Amino acid sequence: MSKINQTVGELLEKQVNNELYASNLYLQMGFWFESQDWEGSAHWMFQQAKEEREHALSIANHLLDREWKVKLNTINSPKNNWESPLEVWEDALQHEIVVTNSFKGIMGEAKNEEDYQSEELCYKFLAEQVEEEDTLNKIIKKVKAFDGNLGFYVQYDQYLGQRE
Numbered sequence: 001m002s003k004i005n006q007t008v009g010e011l012l013e014k015q016v017n018n019e020l021y022a023s024n025l026y027l028q029m030g031f032w033f034e035s036q037d038w039e040g041s042a043h044w045m046f047q048q049a050k051e052e053r054e055h056a057l058s059i060a061n062h063l064l065d066r067e068w069k070v071k072l073n074t075i076n077s078p079k080n081n082w083e084s085p086l087e088v089w090e091d092a093l094q095h096e097i098v099v100t101n102s103f104k105g106i107m108g109e110a111k112n113e114e115d116y117q118s119e120e121l122c123y124k125f126l127a128e129q130v131e132e133e134d135t136l137n138k139i140i141k142k143v144k145a146f147d148g149n150l151g152f153y154v155q156y157d158q159y160l161g162q163r164e
């Protein structure tokens with residue numbers, strides 16, 4: 001594959017870091033759920049953390065295949081305390097919206113540079129973002145519909161714990 005353009009390379013390298021931040025954010029959310037004894041929700045978050053790490057690796061692979069020397073940067077500490085499960089899920093969705101916008105930006109730059117390979121990579125991730133946002137939206141709707149009903153969340157937590 002052809003050597004990657006500087007601007008697109010820098011943006012994708014930044015995205016590697018963003019995905020690692022996302023992985024840590026979901027880990028931290030998992031730790032919070034564990035601390036509140038919501039083990040199913042914690043499990044869901046740990047699975048998501050793994051996926052985000054895989055995203056980072058997949059982008060890094062693309063860069064390496066395009067002769068870009070991938071450098072990791074400092075990863076900021078994520079937020080670590082929430083008032084309720086709902087607040088955690090809402091933060092997760094907000095984060096995914098940021099990621100979606102970030103991929104849109106990279107896509108625009110890849111188009112400018114006629115870097116079709118990076119465009120293709122962004123398409124793949126943007127399609128994945130539609131799913132991630134949809135999943136979180138649905139969880140939030142359910143949690144909101146049963147607002148304050150702990151009995152519901154006990155059951156729902158078990159359901160979330162089945163995620164593979």
Ligand SMILES: [Fe+2]
Nearest residue numbers: 019022052055
């Ligand atoms: Fe991701």
Ligand SMILES: [Fe+2]
Nearest residue numbers: 022096099132
């Ligand atoms: Fe994500």
